[in-house]
Amino acid sequence: MEIVGIDVGFGFTKAYNGKNSIIFKSLIGDATDIQFRSFLGEEESSSNLHITLNDKSYFLGNYAEQQSNIAEFTLDQEKLIENFVKILAITAAGICSDSTGPINVVTGLPVGYLKRDSRRLKEMIQGIHEITYHNMNGKDETRRVHIDKIHVIPQPIGSIFNLIFDEYGKIKDKNLALQKLGVVDIGFKTTDFSIFDHLQYIERGSSTMDTGISKCFSVFANKLRQESNITIELYRIFKFVAAGMIKIKGKEYNISNLKKRVYTHAASAIAADLNRLWENDWDIDSIILSGGGSVELAEYLSPNIEGNVIPIPKKIDARFNNVQGYCKFGKYKWGAEKITSEKTKAKSTNRPETAAKIQKKSETDTETDIAKDAKQDNASKGLSWLRRQN
Numbered sequence: 001m002e003i004v005g006i007d008v009g010f011g012f013t014k015a016y017n018g019k020n021s022i023i024f025k026s027l028i029g030d031a032t033d034i035q036f037r038s039f040l041g042e043e044e045s046s047s048n049l050h051i052t053l054n055d056k057s058y059f060l061g062n063y064a065e066q067q068s069n070i071a072e073f074t075l076d077q078e079k080l081i082e083n084f085v086k087i088l089a090i091t092a093a094g095i096c097s098d099s100t101g102p103i104n105v106v107t108g109l110p111v112g113y114l115k116r117d118s119r120r121l122k123e124m125i126q127g128i129h130e131i132t133y134h135n136m137n138g139k140d141e142t143r144r145v146h147i148d149k150i151h152v153i154p155q156p157i158g159s160i161f162n163l164i165f166d167e168y169g170k171i172k173d174k175n176l177a178l179q180k181l182g183v184v185d186i187g188f189k190t191t192d193f194s195i196f197d198h199l200q201y202i203e204r205g206s207s208t209m210d211t212g213i214s215k216c217f218s219v220f221a222n223k224l225r226q227e228s229n230i231t232i233e234l235y236r237i238f239k240f241v242a243a244g245m246i247k248i249k250g251k252e253y254n255i256s257n258l259k260k261r262v263y264t265h266a267a268s269a270i271a272a273d274l275n276r277l278w279e280n281d282w283d284i285d286s287i288i289l290s291g292g293g294s295v296e297l298a299e300y301l302s303p304n305i306e307g308n309v310i311p312i313p314k315k316i317d318a319r320f321n322n323v324q325g326y327c328k329f330g331k332y333k334w335g336a337e338k339i340t341s342e343k344t345k346a347k348s349t350n351r352p353e354t355a356a357k358i359q360k361k362s363e364t365d366t367e368t369d370i371a372k373d374a375k376q377d378n379a380s381k382g383l384s385w386l387r388r389q390n
Contacts, residue, residue: 001103001334002099002101003017003103003104003105003330003334004093004105004327005017005322005325006089006105006107006125006323007107007158007326008084008085010212011025011187011238012024012188013026013061013092014320014322015089015092015095016320017096021323023320024049024062025061025062025064026084027060027065027073028058028073028083028084029059029065029068029070029072030059030070031059034067048063049091051091051131053086053087053130058087060087077113081117085125089105089107089124090129090147091131093105093145093147094131094133094145103146104147105125105147105149105150105151106153106329106333107150107151107152107326108152108153108154108156108157108322109152109155110187110190110192111155111156111192111193111207113208118390125147128147129144130144152389154194154206155187157183157194157196158290159291159325160176160288160325162321162325162328163176163288165329168331169333169335179198180195180198180283180285181196181287182194182278182281182284182307183196184270184290184301185294186292187291188292189214190209190212191208191209191273193207199383204281209273212293213266213292213293216259217237217241218234219258220241220262221234223255224246228249228253230249241296263296267304275306285308286310287307288310289301289302289310289311290312291321291322295312295319332387
């Protein structure tokens with residue numbers, strides 16, 4: 001059984017199966033006839049995404065931005081679930097997965113929408129889907145994507161799982177697993193604050209705020225519109241932010257100083273929300289910054305946060321933190337279920353030698369390992385609870 005982590009965000013869609021990964025803008029456009037193809041430029045799987053799903057053809061990501069007459073993205077959670085999730089998630093799963101059989105998916109939702117949207121999210125992507133990928137060389141590839149089980153968790157905990165689990169779903173950092181952790185997950189539209197104490201979710205300190213990086217991009221767009229009289233879509237600003245400069249109709253506009261002021265203000269707002277929300281949680285051991293927005297805001301945000309902030313490694317793409325954690329948790333969850341199933345089967349067939357072998361294998365299970373080595377079971381209870389949800 002292959003396990004895939006999928007994260008459909010307002011800014012980007014990501015998927016990861018432990019070996020393959022895919023990322024593209026959460027942008028959907030109409031498919032148009034392209035009369036000439038140069039076969040030059042990008043050749044990555046995400047650079048020319050043209051798919052057909054449910055008898056409708058779409059351009060996705062950068063391809064939609066470049067080629068579609070009408071390209072759509074959204075900052076509305078309801079619209080994301082109803083109109084975007086299925087197309088984006090199935091596309092990502094089909095590219096990332098190596099399996100021709102059923103796959104299990106772990107995905108996440110912002111804390112504020114977890115209870116409301118978990119069931120609808122599952123209904124959107126569960127089942128068998130036939131999707132066709134139209135390649136640049138003219139050779140179409142039709143895939144049968146069978147999504148069997150789906151587990152939905154709070155988005156920020158993916159970043160914790162990415163740190164504490166190895167690629168096989170086993171605990172590699174027991175000390176971190178036994179801490180009280182705060183997570184600040186800065187996305188395109190939202191920022192999620194969550195607390196996990198020995199991996200048990202703490203509702204009191206968890207919330208979703210509309211303070212994502214898109215608010216900063218809106219300020220950039222408004223300023224540029226005032227100076228150039230051109231309205232720039234927010235999803236087109238990504239590539240200009242790093243450079244600090246944008247060229248409009250041949251004229252260069254420097255946004256470096258504006259970026260610094262805007263990011264400083266955004267970081268202050270996020271820190272204020274955090275300090276207010278976690279006022280009574282002064283015993284947090286470590287704070288984890290995660291999400292694509294954290295890369296932009298980390299240097300402005302960290303000085304405003306009181307506590308031990310775990311720095312973001314410079315050599316990783318923080319946009320993958322959650323989705324990699326989803327995949328690792330999936331291997332923990334369904335790997336443990338497989339062991340339980342095998343133990344039951346061994347008992348039913350009256351083969352004590354098989355049961356003994358499986359019992360020996362189960363002793364290396366993550367929860368047993370934590371409880372034995374740490375001489376406490378709070379983290380095990382937290383993982384057990386998360387595994388049973390949905």
